[in-house]
Amino acid sequence: MRRSGRADALPGTVMLRFVLVRAAAFGLTLFLVALAVFLLLTVIPGDAARLVVGPEATEDAYRTARDALGLDRPWPARFADWLGRALRGDLGESLVYRWPVADLVARGLSVTLPLALMSTGLALVAALAFGVLAAVRLGGWADLGVMAVAQLGMALPEFWLGILLMGYFAVRLRVLPSGGFPGWGRPGALAYLVLPALALALPRGAYLARMVRATLADVLSADYIRAARARGVPERRLIARHALRNAFVPVLAALGLTFGRLLAGTLVVENVFSLPGMGWFALAAARGRDLPLLLAVAVIAAGAVVAVSTLADLAYGLLDPRIRYR
Amino acid sequence: MRHVGLALGALLAALGVGLVLVGLLWLPADPNALGRQPFAPPSLAHPMGTDWFGRDVLARVMAGGRASVAVAAGAVAVGGLVGTVLGGLAGYAGGVLGELAMRVSDFLLAFPAVLLALLLAAVLGPGLLGVTLAIALFQIPFFARLAHAGVLSLREREFVVAAKAVGVGNIRLLLRHMLPNLASPLLVQATVSLAGALLAEASLGYLGLGVQPPQPAWGRMLREAQTYLARSPWPAVFPGLVLGLTVLGLNLLGDGLRDLLDPAARHLTPWRRRAGRGRRWAAPSPP
Numbered sequence: 359m360r361r362s363g364r365a366d367a368l369p370g371t372v373m374l375r376f377v378l379v380r381a382a383a384f385g386l387t388l389f390l391v392a393l394a395v396f397l398l399l400t401v402i403p404g405d406a407a408r409l410v411v412g413p414e415a416t417e418d419a420y421r422t423a424r425d426a427l428g429l430d431r432p433w434p435a436r437f438a439d440w441l442g443r444a445l446r447g448d449l450g451e452s453l454v455y456r457w458p459v460a461d462l463v464a465r466g467l468s469v470t471l472p473l474a475l476m477s478t479g480l481a482l483v484a485a486l487a488f489g490v491l492a493a494v495r496l497g498g499w500a501d502l503g504v505m506a507v508a509q510l511g512m513a514l515p516e517f518w519l520g521i522l523l524m525g526y527f528a529v530r531l532r533v534l535p536s537g538g539f540p541g542w543g544r545p546g547a548l549a550y551l552v553l554p555a556l557a558l559a560l561p562r563g564a565y566l567a568r569m570v571r572a573t574l575a576d577v578l579s580a581d582y583i584r585a586a587r588a589r590g591v592p593e594r595r596l597i598a599r600h601a602l603r604n605a606f607v608p609v610l611a612a613l614g615l616t617f618g619r620l621l622a623g624t625l626v627v628e629n630v631f632s633l634p635g636m637g638w639f640a641l642a643a644a645r646g647r648d649l650p651l652l653l654a655v656a657v658i659a660a661g662a663v664v665a666v667s668t669l670a671d672l673a674y675g676l677l678d679p680r681i682r683y684r
Numbered sequence: 685m686r687h688v689g690l691a692l693g694a695l696l697a698a699l700g701v702g703l704v705l706v707g708l709l710w711l712p713a714d715p716n717a718l719g720r721q722p723f724a725p726p727s728l729a730h731p732m733g734t735d736w737f738g739r740d741v742l743a744r745v746m747a748g749g750r751a752s753v754a755v756a757a758g759a760v761a762v763g764g765l766v767g768t769v770l771g772g773l774a775g776y777a778g779g780v781l782g783e784l785a786m787r788v789s790d791f792l793l794a795f796p797a798v799l800l801a802l803l804l805a806a807v808l809g810p811g812l813l814g815v816t817l818a819i820a821l822f823q824i825p826f827f828a829r830l831a832h833a834g835v836l837s838l839r840e841r842e843f844v845v846a847a848k849a850v851g852v853g854n855i856r857l858l859l860r861h862m863l864p865n866l867a868s869p870l871l872v873q874a875t876v877s878l879a880g881a882l883l884a885e886a887s888l889g890y891l892g893l894g895v896q897p898p899q900p901a902w903g904r905m906l907r908e909a910q911t912y913l914a915r916s917p918w919p920a921v922f923p924g925l926v927l928g929l930t931v932l933g934l935n936l937l938g939d940g941l942r943d944l945l946d947p948a949a950r951h952l953t954p955w956r957r958r959a960g961r962g963r964r965w966a967a968p969s970p971p
Contacts, residue, residue, distance in 0.1 A: 387791065390791060391795065395803060398803055398804075398807055399803070399806065399807065509932060509935060509936065510928075510932060512935065513879070513928050513929070513931040513932035513935055514924070514928040514931075514932075515883055515886055515887065515924055515927055515928060515931075517886075517887060517890050517906070518886075518906055518920075518923075518924030518927070518928065519924075521906060521909070521910050521913070521920050521924070522917070522920065522921070522924070524910070524913065525913040525917045525920060526917075529913045529914050529917075530917075619796060621796075622796030622798060622799045623796065623798070625796075625798045625799065625802075625891075626798060626887045626890060626891060629890075629891060630890075630910070637798075640799060640802060641802065641891060644802035644803065644805060644806045645806075647806050652803065652806070655799070656795075656799055656803070659796045659799055660795050660796065663795075663796070
């Protein structure tokens with residue numbers, strides 16, 4: 359909590375420098391992720407050209423494919439090549455699907471993004487409701503109950519939860535689809551995301567609920583809350599307006615990170631429900647050693663994490679004026 | 685009432701890990717023997733029922749846990765050792781080198797764990813080595829941060845300065861004077877890490893990485909059971925339940941150990957009304 363900021367520099371300038379530094383760090387991280395994945399996959403024993411032409415291909419066909427993929431050039435040249443094209447929006451062609459990577463990734467995101475949004479939303483609503491309840495009744499039975507369920511929620515494997523939800527709601531009751539995705543625009547497409555979103559929301563909601571409870575309990579013991587209570591501010595308003603606003607700042611950062619991690623974190627659950635999202639493509643790409651597709655998925659997933667943590671830092675300053683940017 | 689979490693955690697963790705350890709010496713049935721009635725619900729003869737081939741699920745859970753526990757323990761040991769050494773050296777050396785080591789660990793944290801495991805599996809093959817290395821790699825930053833912060837704060841303490849003044853060498857200073865003071869937080873982190881590593885191993889097993897058939901493994905048992913959900917949910921219930929309760933036990937054990945070993949961390953346990961101010965030590969890693 360630096361007090362200088364406003365006094366010794368114009369807020370605008372400080373803010374601009376902060377944004378520029380963060381943008382540079384963002385770019386550097388994406389570059390390093392791409393480089394790491396590229397290096398990791400170029401040391402693979404098998405080679406991509408053999409994969410493309412298949413085991414029965416003639417030596418000529420193999421050499422043609424090898425030339426087409428540019429595999430005889432040293433790796434820095436190939437990486438520079440990929441980087442140059444990626445910057446112009448051309449992510450290459452997937453070796454497994456024989457289809458433009460950019461298009462596959464766009465399709466994957468059209469499933470994964472709504473799924474991540476839905477489960478983050480569910481997790482936030484549950485975390486606020488139960489976290490506030492626990493913090494208000496700190497030490498009571500409600501608190502103990504909420505914390506016990508939260509501990510359980512963080513420990514149970516989410517893909518197992520997905521299987522059980524599928525077994526009950528899709529196989530037994532037949533009220534929701536058991537997997538797959540018909541594509542947006544078909545009626546009832548959203549129903550295909552409900553069970554996976556629930557399975558993903560439980561551990562995340564449990565984590566956030568613990569956080570809401572801890573920060574809110576901390577804020578509620580502060581002097582300004584006691585002062586407000588002494589002034590006769592009604593308890594409901596006290597919690598909603600005075601306490602929650604301050605408690606929400608660290609929760610927001612955790613929420614952002616949760617969402618960012620979900621772009622890769624849906625991987626196992628997507629495969630439980632056969633959802634054609636980013637995780638589905640990532641698994642297929644890893645099985646087929648599909649370098650272009652894996653590169654794109656890894657860069658996007660890591661980029662999401664860095665992007666949201668940057669955004670959360672910015673939001674910090676907006677929600678809490680005491681924090682100034684260095 | 686104070687140590688109820690610790691006791692419950694120790695009990696659950698001991699039950700889960702104990703089931704696997706007992707399974708090394710004795711199994712209630714041959715985990716691969718076929719021919720019993722398939723899809724039998726839980727009974728005295730088969731406490732967890734039988735699966736689609738009529739195999740005893742309890743025996744398969746006990747045998748399947750071997751790989752899970754071994755991979756998780758191995759990954760935490762390797763990741764903990766490397767992370768502690770890196771973080772400790774970074775804190776001790778300080779300067780550009782220390783800063784660089786910590787940035788690398790931040791970078792690792794930003795990289796999605798499952799994706800990293802998939803990449804390593806693509807390079808090293810789907811066997812145990814890739815899975816163990818991937819989980820170990822993801823543990824490094826947690827231990828590195830802990831050791832880094834610990835060594836940084838210990839470096840200026842009087843007993844360290846005094847030891848240095850009487851001519852204690854660098855390595856001895858780190859190992860004999862600083863490490864014992866870091867043992868408690870590292871132990872707590874190891875407990876919580878073990879829980880996370882078990883979950884990660886099962887997730888990867890579900891995706892087909894790790895132990896290969898016909899050896900049973902928790903994650904893959906769940907994948908196979910999913911195919912037969914319409915016939916019977918029982919084979920899908922028990923492997924996940926044993927895994928979940930073991931993880932819960934380890935998490936509770938970690939929380940309880942922290943409270944026990946570090947009274948200064950006035951941690952928010954439900955039965956204590958006093959609110960604490962943040963936690964210095966490990967919490968279960970965010971999902």
